[in-house]
Amino acid sequence: MDAYDIFKKLTRGAKFKRQPIKKEDHTKQEVVTQIPTISIKTEEEPNDDSYDITLLGNIKAEQSKKRKRKQVSEDTRKVIHEQEVNRLRNKLKLNVVGKNVPEPITYFDELPIKTDLIDNIKSSGYKEPTIIQRQAMTVMLQRRQILACAPTGSGKTAAFLVPIIHHLGGPQRKGFRAVIICPTRELAKQTQRECVRLSIGYGFRIHIISKVEKAMSLYGPKSSQKFDILVTTPNRLCYLLKQEPPAISLSNVEWLIIDEADKLFEAGFCSFRDQLEQILQACTSKNRKIGMFSATFTPAVDEWCTENIKDLVRVTVGQKNSAAELVDQQLLFVGNEAGKLLAFRDIVRNGLTPPVLIFVQSKDRAQQLFSELIFDGINVDAIHADRTQTQRDNTVRAFREGKIWVLICTELMARGIDFKGVNLVINYDFPTTAISYIHRVGRAGRAGRPGKAVTFFTTDDTVNLRSIAHVIRQSGCEVPDYMLAIKKRSKRELKNLKTSAPHRDFINTTPAYQLKKIAKRGGLKKKPKTEQARNFKKKFKKKDQEY
Numbered sequence: 001m002d003a004y005d006i007f008k009k010l011t012r013g014a015k016f017k018r019q020p021i022k023k024e025d026h027t028k029q030e031v032v033t034q035i036p037t038i039s040i041k042t043e044e045e046p047n048d049d050s051y052d053i054t055l056l057g058n059i060k061a062e063q064s065k066k067r068k069r070k071q072v073s074e075d076t077r078k079v080i081h082e083q084e085v086n087r088l089r090n091k092l093k094l095n096v097v098g099k100n101v102p103e104p105i106t107y108f109d110e111l112p113i114k115t116d117l118i119d120n121i122k123s124s125g126y127k128e129p130t131i132i133q134r135q136a137m138t139v140m141l142q143r144r145q146i147l148a149c150a151p152t153g154s155g156k157t158a159a160f161l162v163p164i165i166h167h168l169g170g171p172q173r174k175g176f177r178a179v180i181i182c183p184t185r186e187l188a189k190q191t192q193r194e195c196v197r198l199s200i201g202y203g204f205r206i207h208i209i210s211k212v213e214k215a216m217s218l219y220g221p222k223s224s225q226k227f228d229i230l231v232t233t234p235n236r237l238c239y240l241l242k243q244e245p246p247a248i249s250l251s252n253v254e255w256l257i258i259d260e261a262d263k264l265f266e267a268g269f270c271s272f273r274d275q276l277e278q279i280l281q282a283c284t285s286k287n288r289k290i291g292m293f294s295a296t297f298t299p300a301v302d303e304w305c306t307e308n309i310k311d312l313v314r315v316t317v318g319q320k321n322s323a324a325e326l327v328d329q330q331l332l333f334v335g336n337e338a339g340k341l342l343a344f345r346d347i348v349r350n351g352l353t354p355p356v357l358i359f360v361q362s363k364d365r366a367q368q369l370f371s372e373l374i375f376d377g378i379n380v381d382a383i384h385a386d387r388t389q390t391q392r393d394n395t396v397r398a399f400r401e402g403k404i405w406v407l408i409c410t411e412l413m414a415r416g417i418d419f420k421g422v423n424l425v426i427n428y429d430f431p432t433t434a435i436s437y438i439h440r441v442g443r444a445g446r447a448g449r450p451g452k453a454v455t456f457f458t459t460d461d462t463v464n465l466r467s468i469a470h471v472i473r474q475s476g477c478e479v480p481d482y483m484l485a486i487k488k489r490s491k492r493e494l495k496n497l498k499t500s501a502p503h504r505d506f507i508n509t510t511p512a513y514q515l516k517k518i519a520k521r522g523g524l525k526k527k528p529k530t531e532q533a534r535n536f537k538k539k540f541k542k543k544d545q546e547y
């Protein structure tokens, strides 16, 4: 290393007043003489312009120490801040996985969005963000893709709608720029309503595909530009995409949200993986981002996300796959099928506070139970996939308006449906999976309100009893120890149960000997006893209805 190299090393970063070096001096002068005048501002600036190497070295060392000290203090501050954020996340039971995840907000005003949108949030009655909103909104506002899992009724819908509304900004006549996929039409309608409410003043055209034939002409190449946000079930959307040429364009989609993602990934749900593939192929924009939301998640969703989503942020609130803590849950042994009606009538006798949801395992059983309860003088109705769309819509509306007190439903209503203030959920038929249990009881205890859930079980329901008892215990409710000690069932047994619900006796209070007599005489002809029952009979006589 020659003298110039030493000089270069020592003076790295310093400023120089350039002075020509006299050639004749070169031979006489030592290393120091080659150093031009240096102007370094230090606290103890020496009178002499020339420095010797030691002094220079000291200054450089001092400077580097200062820089290091500054860096260290910046790093320390960063670490302390990160620790604070982590402490907050722990307190909120908020788990995040991903690179540089933005910190959660505390108030809606902290969101980097227009005040109009904040006003819309507040006029929806949302004073403070829920935990999932505190984190998911900030993640999505940075256009990061997300897999979010938070309890039922915790406000996941607004968590994804607000960032979407902010990003779309206003109508651009470019066609659909956001697509939200829901497993049922009821949930799609509810999401559309919330989107309309949160985007007041933005002028978006938010659509739901209700009739594919109508949609084919509506979303055709000429008119599709008018629309901005699409809320739909996967089947309807894929039907439109399959047309030649496709009856809908998704080429400008920026956000694709899959709500109740694990339901759609469930084996047997119309091969949603293929449908999702088809939808993704149609979303050709480079800016397309994916958001997956649900209260429960299965490994299938996680695997798909790991394989298909880059720079994913995973956000989980509370323990994964647990029931809402605000629901007071109870398991009630009713002996056998007949015991269920007795137990329900007992609950009614002790005072039933509507609105109440009763879950059964099939459409037939929903009808059977309805035929029984209609004679009990309760305002009751049933909703399931065999009812026409108009009937389903009317029933949901009547239940929301308080005209129906007790709604008998199948799994169709277990996911996402938000009925304000459901006081009681009754699992008349034992759910076939813990996931189904979590969603069913999650229809109560929403948006910070308390609720109750009673689950009937008979001697036939022991296969799944252990896992559901665990869910109940995990959410802080009491269950007898013996239930938790039941032998774990094999995966095959649980899978069988998942794919086919157990066989159950007909729901009927007519004694067996009487039923036999009736059967001999040529079938069950029960006369309606009340006005309500007569109306019900009339209603279901209508030709166009599918009952």
Ligand SMILES: Nc1ncnc2c1ncn2[C@@H]1O[C@H](COP(=O)(O)OP(=O)(O)OP(=O)(O)O)[C@@H](O)[C@H]1O
Residues within 6 Å of the ligand: 125, 126, 127, 128, 129, 130, 133, 150, 151, 152, 153, 154, 155, 156, 157, 158, 294, 295, 415, 416, 417, 418, 442, 446, 447
């Ligand atoms: N910040 C908030 N403050 C108060 N209420 C809220 C807030 N955000 C949402 N809500 C209300 O909470 C209820 C539940 O919200 P939402 O349906 O989005 O829950 P969810 O997490 O999607 O539930 P599920 O998992 O059952 O689909 C709704 O009535 C909604 O209006």
